[in-house]
Amino acid sequence: MSNAFDQSKDYYETLEINRNATDEDVKKAYQRLALKFHPDRKEGGGDSQKFSDVGEAFDVLSDPPKKAIYDKFGQEGLKEGVPVEPGFNGAWTSKYAYHGDPEKTFRQFFGDDNLFASIYSINAPLRYGGMRPGLVKPQDPPIERDLLVSLDDLFYGCTRTIRITRKVMNDDGLTYSIKDKILTIDIKRGWKEGIRIIFSKEGDQGPNIVPADIVFTLRQKSHPLFERQHNDLIYKTKISLEKALTGFPLDVPTLDGKLIGIYVYDIVHPAYKKIVTGEGMPLSQDPSQRGNIIITFEILFPETLCAERKHLIKQALKC
Known part of the structure; x- marks a missing residue:
């Protein structure tokens, strides 16, 4: 690719400025020509193609990275991409293509959704690169x-x-x-x-x-021991069927590093829960208050039982 300036489309000529033009010159030129060639111009002189060309020229020359590529490599380099500086693993710049909506460029520049019609219905002076006084600037989406x-x-x-x-x-x-x-x-x-x-x-x-x-x-993030439910913490543990029926001691961990010893005297059925009060999450409105730890149980049933054990269980459960 040659470094010579590509003359197929001269953005400077389109905006009627020289190549030493400042950013301010670019803004002023676009303001003047966009108003001159806008298709809705009532006094005549509107030209859709020139309006689009002016929009594209402004889109390039008002953007420093695009302008730098265009100044060095012309339109071909801008639209086909050029190698990034040495040391960037052979990366190329992105290919440029004008979005093709000169009204969008116009609206972004003047900051007015009513476009050309309202520009001539208000006598307040325009500021290039900005909005008229009194117009509310739109906010980008969050x-x-x-x-x-x-x-x-x-x-x-x-x-x-x-x-x-x-x-x-x-x-x-x-x-x-x-x-x-x-x-x-x-x-x-x-x-x-x-x-x-x-x-x-x-x-x-x-x-x-x-x-x-x-x-x-x-x-x-998920936690290895607890699931949060509002201000409570759910702690799941596995116990044998023997413990579920006869009672057992249990050490319950807390988020602040304690082990709380409790004894479960009740028969633990699948829906049974044990509550340790005041050891859950702090309340955001009053961190001195805390929710609870709710213990749920998974009962591990034996996979097989011999005849003698079955008989003993039947005898035990008759009471």
């Missing part, structure tokens, strides 16, 4: 992410830090930089799965939009 936490983290509480990368507008209000930011989430004791933590307007910035909210939804 960016949704899951936040996985352990049951222990929800029991004790913890702090999580998350690094995000986003576009931040420069002081000129036209260009942007890519910057990192650390978001801090304080996970409170007793929080439940499904809680949403919202960071308002922390998404990509743009000249005609309100940045999106970033929303993290709490998701609980």
Whole structure:
């Protein structure tokens, strides 16, 4: 591929600017020509093809990465992709194709859903690369992410830090930089799965939009000993049929590392549950209060019984 500038479509010529034009020049040129060639222009002069060409030229020259490729490799390099800098394992840039909707480009620039008609119905001056005073900027849809936490983290509480990368507008209000930011989430004791933590307007910035909210939804990892049920913890244990009928001692673990000794005197049937009060999850509204541990039992029946044992069991159960 030659580095010579591809003359098949000259975006600078389309916008009637020279190759040394600034970002501000690009914005001004697009504003003027988009209004001139818009198909809905009532005074005449509208031209759908030129309107589309102007939109494509602006889409490229207003985006620094696209503009850099176009300036060096022309339209061919932009649309076919070019090798990334050495040391990137032979990677190529993405192929560019204009989305083909010049009205979308127009709307994004002027920030007005009513497009051309409303532009000429309001006498307020236009600001290139921005919206007219009084118009409400649309907000990008929220960016949704899951936040996985352990049951222990929800029991004790913890702090999580998350690094995000986003576009931040420069002081000129036209260009942007890519910057990192650390978001801090304080996970409170007793929080439940499904809680949403919202960071308002922390998404990509743009000249005609309100940045999106970033929303993290709490998701609980599975635990080897417990299942959570609201503020209670379900603890499952296996016992023999003998223990189920005659009683037995049991050590019950807790999330804070204790072993609580209890004795089960009752006959344990399949629906039987034993409750250890006040040893479950802390209540988020009042962490000094806690739910319960609910013990459920899986009874292990013998696979076979000899005739003598069957007889003894029958005799024992007659009482």
